[in-house]
Amino acid sequence: MVKELFFGLIYNTSLLLVLSMLYSSLTLRLKENDRRICFLSGVVIGIVGIGIMTHPIPLVDGIFFDTRSILISSTGLFFGFGPTFIATLITSAYRLHLGGIGAPTGVLVIVTSAAIGLLWRKFRFEKLTNSDKRLPVIEFYLMGMVTHIAMLLEMLTLGAISTFVLRAIFLPVIIIYPIGSLMIGIILKCQFGNKKTQDEIQYNENKYRTLVDEMNQSLLLVEVVRNGDGAIENLRALDANSNFYRMTGTTSRAVEGEGLPHIMGAKDKGFFVKLAEQVLEKDSYTEEYFMESFGKYFEFHSYKTREDQFAMLINDITKRKELEKSILESENRYRSLFNNNLAVMLLVDSRSDKIVDANPSACSFYMHTLEELRNMKISDINILSEKEIDHEKSLAVIEGRKHCNFIHKLSNGEARDVEVYSGPIEIGGEKLIYSIIHDVTEKVRRQKEIEYLSFHDQLTGLYNRRYFEEELNRLDVKRNLPLSLIMADLNGLKLVNDAFGHAMGDKLLVSSAEIIKSVCREDDIISRVGGDEMVILLPNTGRKQAYRIIERIREIAEKSKFDDFNISISFGLSTKTEKDQVMETVYKEAEDNMYKNKLFESKKMKGNMIDTIVNALYEKSPREKNHSERVSRLCGQMGIALDLSRDEINELKSTALLHDIGKVALDDAILNRKVRITKADDAQMMRHPDIGYNILSSVNNLSIIAENVLAHHERWDGRGYPKGLKGEEIPYIARIIALADAYDKMTDYERHRRPMTGDEAAEEIRRCSGTQFDPVLAAIFIEKVLKKDSKDAV
Numbered sequence: 001m002v003k004e005l006f007f008g009l010i011y012n013t014s015l016l017l018v019l020s021m022l023y024s025s026l027t028l029r030l031k032e033n034d035r036r037i038c039f040l041s042g043v044v045i046g047i048v049g050i051g052i053m054t055h056p057i058p059l060v061d062g063i064f065f066d067t068r069s070i071l072i073s074s075t076g077l078f079f080g081f082g083p084t085f086i087a088t089l090i091t092s093a094y095r096l097h098l099g100g101i102g103a104p105t106g107v108l109v110i111v112t113s114a115a116i117g118l119l120w121r122k123f124r125f126e127k128l129t130n131s132d133k134r135l136p137v138i139e140f141y142l143m144g145m146v147t148h149i150a151m152l153l154e155m156l157t158l159g160a161i162s163t164f165v166l167r168a169i170f171l172p173v174i175i176i177y178p179i180g181s182l183m184i185g186i187i188l189k190c191q192f193g194n195k196k197t198q199d200e201i202q203y204n205e206n207k208y209r210t211l212v213d214e215m216n217q218s219l220l221l222v223e224v225v226r227n228g229d230g231a232i233e234n235l236r237a238l239d240a241n242s243n244f245y246r247m248t249g250t251t252s253r254a255v256e257g258e259g260l261p262h263i264m265g266a267k268d269k270g271f272f273v274k275l276a277e278q279v280l281e282k283d284s285y286t287e288e289y290f291m292e293s294f295g296k297y298f299e300f301h302s303y304k305t306r307e308d309q310f311a312m313l314i315n316d317i318t319k320r321k322e323l324e325k326s327i328l329e330s331e332n333r334y335r336s337l338f339n340n341n342l343a344v345m346l347l348v349d350s351r352s353d354k355i356v357d358a359n360p361s362a363c364s365f366y367m368h369t370l371e372e373l374r375n376m377k378i379s380d381i382n383i384l385s386e387k388e389i390d391h392e393k394s395l396a397v398i399e400g401r402k403h404c405n406f407i408h409k410l411s412n413g414e415a416r417d418v419e420v421y422s423g424p425i426e427i428g429g430e431k432l433i434y435s436i437i438h439d440v441t442e443k444v445r446r447q448k449e450i451e452y453l454s455f456h457d458q459l460t461g462l463y464n465r466r467y468f469e470e471e472l473n474r475l476d477v478k479r480n481l482p483l484s485l486i487m488a489d490l491n492g493l494k495l496v497n498d499a500f501g502h503a504m505g506d507k508l509l510v511s512s513a514e515i516i517k518s519v520c521r522e523d524d525i526i527s528r529v530g531g532d533e534m535v536i537l538l539p540n541t542g543r544k545q546a547y548r549i550i551e552r553i554r555e556i557a558e559k560s561k562f563d564d565f566n567i568s569i570s571f572g573l574s575t576k577t578e579k580d581q582v583m584e585t586v587y588k589e590a591e592d593n594m595y596k597n598k599l600f601e602s603k604k605m606k607g608n609m610i611d612t613i614v615n616a617l618y619e620k621s622p623r624e625k626n627h628s629e630r631v632s633r634l635c636g637q638m639g640i641a642l643d644l645s646r647d648e649i650n651e652l653k654s655t656a657l658l659h660d661i662g663k664v665a666l667d668d669a670i671l672n673r674k675v676r677i678t679k680a681d682d683a684q685m686m687r688h689p690d691i692g693y694n695i696l697s698s699v700n701n702l703s704i705i706a707e708n709v710l711a712h713h714e715r716w717d718g719r720g721y722p723k724g725l726k727g728e729e730i731p732y733i734a735r736i737i738a739l740a741d742a743y744d745k746m747t748d749y750e751r752h753r754r755p756m757t758g759d760e761a762a763e764e765i766r767r768c769s770g771t772q773f774d775p776v777l778a779a780i781f782i783e784k785v786l787k788k789d790s791k792d793a794v
Contacts, residue, residue, distance in 0.1 A: 039083075041083035041086075043087075045084075045086075049087060053095065059168055059169070069110075069113040069151050070144070070180045071091075072110055072113040073117035074117060074185060075114070077128075077185070077188075087114075092110050102158065112150050120143050124139065136189070139185075141178050143185070144180065145178045148177045152173060152174070217243065218243045218244035218314040220239075220241075220311065220314065221237070221240070221309070221311050222309065222310055222312060223237075232277065236260070260272050264291065275302060276302075278302075283303070283304045287299075297318045298314050300312055300314055301314075338357075339360060343436050344361045344366075344437040344439070345359040345435065346358050349432060350433050355376050358370055358373040362437070367410050372411075383415060402421060403419045403420055405420075417439075417444040418437050420437050454466070455467040457528040459509060459510065462527055468529055468535055472583060478579050482576065483575065484545075484546035484575040485538070485573070486546060486549070487535055487571065488534040488569050489570045493531065494694070496609075498665070499609075499613045499661075499695050512557070513534065515557050518556065519549055523539070524539075525537035541575075553569065554569070554571075570595075610695070610699060614657075620668055621668070623748075624660055628659070629657070630744045631740045632656035635653055635655075641784035655709065655733055655737060656737050658709060661691075665691045666684060686713075689710050692709040692710070696709055708734045708737065710734075712734045714738070716730070719771075735777055736781075742764075761786075765782060
């Protein structure tokens, strides 16, 4: 039985070898996805299966044994589902046709073998066919073993004779059939590998032929023909790509084997012979050349391929040459514009920020030589940080500006504000940034000055009312609560203006502002909102903290001397603690509190300032002190002569002491001059009653004295000043002071080189009685004051 099985296997294997050769023949001619190969392979395999079953090894009637299991399982592994399905149908149909008790089991063996082969293909086929290092012997043997173990198990379906059949076929099947599967697998694997290799060769050949034919360059393979002396006699074309044929207007028949001068033009033979010599010597050679026969520029890249043979890659560079010429002309025009332009211009490498070029105007502006600038980066002259530069670039985009605002540094360290207009430019194939720089330092300075003035008080440097109102609206939000507001009013400013002039008043304002700024925090808003009023906005500041700020300002102000008097500031405070509070109400509350404090503080301060002003006058002119004291004494005597009460006499004497307080505002030269020689001096001197009135009227309890001081230079006949009052219109006390003042001036040795005597002065008063002086008061003054004074002197 074993011998018969052995010969049967040899026969079956021979048929399978025919099958493998047939497979190779068919698949090498048809495409892999061609349905014809699928159907034809299935039919051929089915016929081979029938051939195998026509030479079976019979066991009992209706049961025979063959190698179709090897055939069908190998078909499943190598041919796939389509051919296997067709082959399975054909062989199964033939087995049923043969009949017998073993027909169902035989069909089951066919189907099971097909299934095992297909499963092996699904999970292992790729690894089996792609294994190039060694043949998968174990894998094929294992598949054969699995297939025929399954076949032996299926023999159990034969019923009562299954034991007999298994005993008869077990050893041949389990030993020989897996080896048969192994052999067939190896044969088919080799055939499959050969087909795969041939397909790859064909694919690569087609791919590279297509690649060469689709090249933009022309490709020509050239062979050198030498004479007996070894010199180059001719150059023969061996092969070329499609682009070469299109370029020369020829075909492969007209090129292959022809001499190169015949194809490319006899005039250029010398060039090609020289090119051949160079490439054969150097292995590769590149040259650009204008071919007269084509009227074009070509670039020849030549490579040695073997002895006396080389390939040429030919590029038509005519357009490139024309473009290069155009670019050169453009660059020359640009260079002329660049160098002769008065604007500062730089060329910067966009990748490295290195300055590539600079025009003479740039060298002059930055005060660097061209070589120095070319060794610098743009960051060497732009003093802004990278973060600031990025922010400015983003801001320019948002604002729709075509320029960026930077600060550039000159060689001497000076910083200049510049506007930089930049754009991309390509020069000689290099991508650069082209920048035009405008020096806008003065423009920026003026803009900052205007911006500063629009939000600042020009005198004190504090913020102005406009800025205060904008900030008040901005800060009036919940996150800034508590929000405190301090109103500050400078006491006695008008008095200082009247007494010492507005220049002195301005200095007082500036000093007060500096004191407030020295105490307040950097984020606090200090604004001058009126002549002598300032407001302090304190976000996130409660009432107690605000009070501490006020007390600190007061403390510093009291210690600060302004000329001979202290700086006095009245404050009012209000704090917004709730979101619903109206800011206008908070402002009004602070203002009211300030005015309440001012009623007391200003009165006390102004009283002190009057004494200071009087002392200032006496320091400027000691003569005025003596004069005021003498006038006061004469007025006291006149009060007694008029039988006035003690209070009236005291008021008269006090007014006399202050009657020339307005002279504190006069120039020292005029004040101490013995003789006035110009009308301008007279005009300035005539201002002192008004000034004295303005000084004294600012103090509530001195308002009556102020009226008398204002009128002490009025005349009885109405020709006096400043109002031109007449007769009884002139205040009574002012008329008395006018007499005492005139008499003392006429008899003052300090005022005149040759003063009048007492009698002469009395006679002058009598003469001017009824014109300059009140006639009644003049008579009493002469009779009861001057004569008494004269007798007392005797």
